[in-house]
Every structure is written in C-alpha cells, then in structure tokens.
Amino acid sequence: MPTQLIEKEASPTTATQINVAGMEKLTNSLESLLEKTRTATQQTPVELSPELLNLLKSLAEDDGSSTTEILSKGLVLIGVAIKAKEKGLRLGIADAKGNLVREIIGF
Numbered sequence: 001m002p003t004q005l006i007e008k009e010a011s012p013t014t015a016t017q018i019n020v021a022g023m024e025k026l027t028n029s030l031e032s033l034l035e036k037t038r039t040a041t042q043q044t045p046v047e048l049s050p051e052l053l054n055l056l057k058s059l060a061e062d063d064g065s066s067t068t069e070i071l072s073k074g075l076v077l078i079g080v081a082i083k084a085k086e087k088g089l090r091l092g093i094a095d096a097k098g099n100l101v102r103e104i105i106g107f
Contacts, residue, residue: 046071081107 048056060067081091085107093102 041068078107 056067056070060070063070081104084091090100091104091107092100093104095101
C-alpha cells in the first residue's frame with residue numbers, strides 16, 4: 001500500500017527556523033546525485049495512471065524540462081527527504097525568513 005504524502009500548514013507553534021547548514025549538505029548531495037543522473041542513463045518501463053502521466057507532462061512543461069528530468073528530480077528529492085527524516089529533520093517549504101510554513105509528511 002503506497003504511503004500518502006500530505007502537505008499541511010505549519011501552525012505557529014510548530015513553525016521553526018530551518019537548519020541552514022544541515023540543509024546545505026542535503027542540497028549539495030541532491031545536486032551531486034542529479035548531475036550523475038544526467039551522465040549515465042538507462043531506460044526502464046514505468047506504468048502510470050493517465051492522471052499521473054498528465055501530471056508528469058504538466059510538471060515537465062512548467063519546469064521547462066523533460067519527463068525524465070522530472071522523475072529524476074522526484075526520486076532524488078524522496079531520497080533527500082528520507083535521509084533528512086533519519087537525521088531528525090523535516091521536509092517543508094520555508095518563507096523568505098526561513099520559517100516553516102508548510103510541512104510535507106508521509107515519508
């Protein structure tokens with residue numbers, strides 16, 4: 001059974017400053033892994049529902065990239081989220097001041 005990812009509004013009591021140093025390491029890891037995916041590729045069939053295929057194509061169009069690039073970014077992002085969770089960090093969206101305004105749960 002797939003895990004459902006949920007985006008929730010961070011309440012003022014749970015909003016926290018993001019640990020910039022820790023996130024920088026994760027970002028560097030993400031960039032390194034994405035670079036590797038651009039140089040060594042292998043085809044593999046993927047079955048998607050029509051809704052997910054439409055979403056994939058829409059995301060690629062919005063991002064100005066290919067569906068392959070969107071899938072690669074998504075896989076790497078999930079990997080970063082799992083590693084962050086193992087370190088006691090949370091995945092979220094921060095405002096310009098670094099305050100957590102949305103948290104993504106379900107990893």
